[in-house]
Amino acid sequence: MKLTGAQILMEVLKEEGVNSIFGFPGGATIDIHDNLEKTDLRHYLVRHEQGAVHAADGYARVTGKVGVCLVTSGPGATNAVTGVATAYMDSIPMVIISGQVPTHLIGNDAFQEVDIVGITRPCTKHNYLVPSVEELPRILKEAFHIARSGRPGPVLVDIPKNVQQATTNFKPKQKVKLKSYNPTYKPNSKQLRKVVDLIMTAKRPMIFAGGGVILSKGAEELTKLARSTKIPVTMSLMGLGGFPGSDPLSLGMIGMHGTYRANMSTGKCDLLIGIGVRFDDRVTGKTDCFAAQAEIVHIDIDPTSIRKNVPVSIPVVGDCKSSLEVINNYLAEEDLEKLTANRGPWLDQIEQWKQNFKLAYTQEEEIKPQYVVEKLYELTRGEAIITTEVGQNQMWAAQFYHFDRPGHFVTSGGLGTMGFGLPAAIGAQVAFPDALVVDVAGDGSIQMNIQEMATAVQYKLPVKVVILNNCYLGMVRQWQELFYDKRYACTCMDHAPDFVKLAEAFGAVGLRATRPEEVEDVLRQGLETPGPVIMDFRVTKEEGVYPMVPAGAPITEMLLV
Amino acid sequence: MTEEKHILTMLVDNEPGVLSRIVGLFSGRGFNIESLCVAETIDPKVSRITIVTKANEPLVEQIEKQLRKLINVIKLRDLTGSGSVQREMALICVRAKLENRDEILRMVDIFRCKVVDVGPEYYIIEATGTEEKMKALVNLLKPMGIKKIARTGTIALFREPH
Numbered sequence: 178m179k180l181t182g183a184q185i186l187m188e189v190l191k192e193e194g195v196n197s198i199f200g201f202p203g204g205a206t207i208d209i210h211d212n213l214e215k216t217d218l219r220h221y222l223v224r225h226e227q228g229a230v231h232a233a234d235g236y237a238r239v240t241g242k243v244g245v246c247l248v249t250s251g252p253g254a255t256n257a258v259t260g261v262a263t264a265y266m267d268s269i270p271m272v273i274i275s276g277q278v279p280t281h282l283i284g285n286d287a288f289q290e291v292d293i294v295g296i297t298r299p300c301t302k303h304n305y306l307v308p309s310v311e312e313l314p315r316i317l318k319e320a321f322h323i324a325r326s327g328r329p330g331p332v333l334v335d336i337p338k339n340v341q342q343a344t345t346n347f348k349p350k351q352k353v354k355l356k357s358y359n360p361t362y363k364p365n366s367k368q369l370r371k372v373v374d375l376i377m378t379a380k381r382p383m384i385f386a387g388g389g390v391i392l393s394k395g396a397e398e399l400t401k402l403a404r405s406t407k408i409p410v411t412m413s414l415m416g417l418g419g420f421p422g423s424d425p426l427s428l429g430m431i432g433m434h435g436t437y438r439a440n441m442s443t444g445k446c447d448l449l450i451g452i453g454v455r456f457d458d459r460v461t462g463k464t465d466c467f468a469a470q471a472e473i474v475h476i477d478i479d480p481t482s483i484r485k486n487v488p489v490s491i492p493v494v495g496d497c498k499s500s501l502e503v504i505n506n507y508l509a510e511e512d513l514e515k516l517t518a519n520r521g522p523w524l525d526q527i528e529q530w531k532q533n534f535k536l537a538y539t540q541e542e543e544i545k546p547q548y549v550v551e552k553l554y555e556l557t558r559g560e561a562i563i564t565t566e567v568g569q570n571q572m573w574a575a576q577f578y579h580f581d582r583p584g585h586f587v588t589s590g591g592l593g594t595m596g597f598g599l600p601a602a603i604g605a606q607v608a609f610p611d612a613l614v615v616d617v618a619g620d621g622s623i624q625m626n627i628q629e630m631a632t633a634v635q636y637k638l639p640v641k642v643v644i645l646n647n648c649y650l651g652m653v654r655q656w657q658e659l660f661y662d663k664r665y666a667c668t669c670m671d672h673a674p675d676f677v678k679l680a681e682a683f684g685a686v687g688l689r690a691t692r693p694e695e696v697e698d699v700l701r702q703g704l705e706t707p708g709p710v711i712m713d714f715r716v717t718k719e720e721g722v723y724p725m726v727p728a729g730a731p732i733t734e735m736l737l738v
Numbered sequence: 739m740t741e742e743k744h745i746l747t748m749l750v751d752n753e754p755g756v757l758s759r760i761v762g763l764f765s766g767r768g769f770n771i772e773s774l775c776v777a778e779t780i781d782p783k784v785s786r787i788t789i790v791t792k793a794n795e796p797l798v799e800q801i802e803k804q805l806r807k808l809i810n811v812i813k814l815r816d817l818t819g820s821g822s823v824q825r826e827m828a829l830i831c832v833r834a835k836l837e838n839r840d841e842i843l844r845m846v847d848i849f850r851c852k853v854v855d856v857g858p859e860y861y862i863i864e865a866t867g868t869e870e871k872m873k874a875l876v877n878l879l880k881p882m883g884i885k886k887i888a889r890t891g892t893i894a895l896f897r898e899p900h
């Protein structure tokens with residue numbers, strides 16, 4: 178079959194099960210966009226390339242499929258970089274197609290030429306500049322394979338314009354052959370036997386679950402393990418939803434803004450089983466003191482994660498879900514009744530920590546941001562897909578919305594990208610048109626990709642934006658309050674637009690609450706309105722996120738209010 | 739923890755950009771490169787890269803894992819120690835005044851080097867050997883006056899089992 182490069186791209190996208198693409202055209206993508214129009218593939222025209230990448234990212238996070246976006250050369254490609262780095266840090270499967278100037282112009286500083294392969298080398302799992310149309314099918318197949326397998330990640334494919342136009346004989350369904358890439362899925366069962374032996378003898382065990390559990394679809398196995406052995410579970414920001422947040426064994430989130438009981442448990446446990454985590458500095462605090470009394474088990478598909486930040490007693494390289502299955506199989510032959518009968522003192526201690534320091538706030542004259550999230554949780558019965566922006570809003574969403582299932586919390590963990598939440602919500606809504614998708618936003622972050630409201634309105638994607646409007650870049654302000662003698666340099670945002678009018682200008686609905694008693698009504702009304710809605714909640718300006726572990730301190734040393 | 743020298747040798751896809759991925763990994767993660775050698779192998783699709791780095795034990799483990807993770811790295815081995823043969827090469831342009839010429843030639847002989855170019859006032863010497871040998875030679879030639887020197891990094895191969 179003789180096809181052009183652009184046609185080959187369409188064929189491979191279909192082969193890979195892609196049906197939605199987020200993109201923005203330019204001179205170097207006209208051929209591709211032209212062909213897209215002739216297929217059943219749905220193209221969502223964003224308003225900024227960063228939005229396209231975050232939307233593909235949100236789509237990938239809620240479906241587990243590879244997200245796809247399409248941007249033009251030069252500024253189109255550079256605009257995409259923040260999105261690519263965001264996906265890279267959180268191991269999100271994604272293929273980014275960028276147009277490039279024709280091969281004969283590469284290296285000439287041609288119009289809209291930029292070395293995007295060079296620029297994205299450190300923030301992609303892999304990337305390609307396609308040298309000729311003959312190489313295109315192989316490269317595209319490899320890109321999808323690499324993006325979704327092993328530890329997933331974004332793969333960028335840069336396609337010069339003349340390669341898009343050139344023709345070649347296309348053989349469908351080519352097999353990927355990569356001799357140098359073979360992720361280890363199957364864990365070493367001897368190592369896992371040792372883990373089970375530790376589980377059987379530990380007095381104060383805990384599980385620390387991360388995004389890897391969700392990416393490997395291992396949440397059920399994890400829940401089975403924790404419940405059968407009565408081992409409490411804490412989660413990283415990325416792991417939320419990997420274990421039901423409303424389960425009594427859930428300790429909630431760990432780390433800088435983790436719960437008191439999760440962080441205290443880490444200090445006191447004698448066995449810590451890390452699954453699909455990377456012991457990020459926002460989790461560990463001072464690493465010398467992290468789980469200092471514990472044997473640490475670390476299960477992850479990426480060998481580089483293991484022993485990178487903390488010493489580990491039992492390393493296990495493998496797929497999280499498969500590892501959990503093996504552990505559960507071993508445990509089936511053990512006396513679990515006897516094991517769980519002895520769990521009392523440890524769980525009592527944890528309960529005491531829980532009672533001593535609950536996540537709490539006092540509702541006064543003004544609206545407390547935590548109250549808005551709590552009401553949102555109640556009204557949606559915990560079933561909404563929540564995306565977030567970055568800052569205090571993100572932490573309050575993590576603390577006060579209790580995620581019971583994977584794929585319902587979509588947040589930029591590793592890179593902490595302001596402006597992520599709205600386009601990610603759009604991507605999630607495209608994946609699940611009937612789901613309730615809510616972006617919990619800050620007044621600062623929402624302004625970074627607010628233009629995507631136009632995309633939501635154009636495609637009738639009924640995303641709801643809940644702005645916790647504190648007139649500050651609140652998280653930075655909180656650091657200034659605590660560590661810079663309240664010098665609020667450049668964090669006051671009192672020149673924000675009128676978000677209600679702004680919503681209306683986009684053709685969406687805008688609502689506002691300024692008093693606590695209005696919160697529930699505004700939420701109810703906003704959530705019931707059919708199309709996209711922005712809700713502007715005027716919350717207490719100088720509220721803080723607590724507990725808080727100061728950067729570099731041991732995680733058991735928390736500021737509590 | 740003490741830092742030690744490690745000789746990492748890897749087979750990589752012989753494609754544009756591969757070296758940049760490897761060097762970028764070292765600079766981006768703050769790993770150190772003492773020397774670097776790259777050339778094609780018998781298979782023109784595959785190159786061999788040899789990197790000498792200095793790091794403590796956990797860091798070397800991390801460097802090796804990170805390198806293995808690169809899609810274009812086919813195989814990697816740590817060739818530190820006596821299980822491998824290691825060589826460097828140098829071209830040394832040394833000032834050769836009349837009164838020094840005999841002494842220089844004696845050294846060329848002792849170190850099994852070759853004089854590859856001769857001028858009225860200089861010799862260019864070609865030397866190969868271990869890193870230690872190269873250092874010793876350079877130190878002995880220094881007093882005569884080294885005008886220019888070009889050195890390669892270390893290359894190494896595993897000894898085949900007998």
Ligand SMILES: Cc1ncc(C[n+]2csc(CCOP(=O)(O)OP(=O)(O)O)c2C)c(N)n1
Pocket residue numbers: 566567568569570571593594595596618619620621622623645647649650651652653
């Ligand atoms: C793109 C980007 N720039 C800067 C930052 C640094 N930063 C982290 S949180 C934050 C404040 C965010 O303000 P807002 O969206 O109003 O959220 P709040 O903390 O007030 O809830 C800033 C500036 C960032 N994370 N991302």
Ligand SMILES: [Mg+2]
Pocket residue numbers: 619620621645646647648649650651
């Ligand atoms: Mg704010």
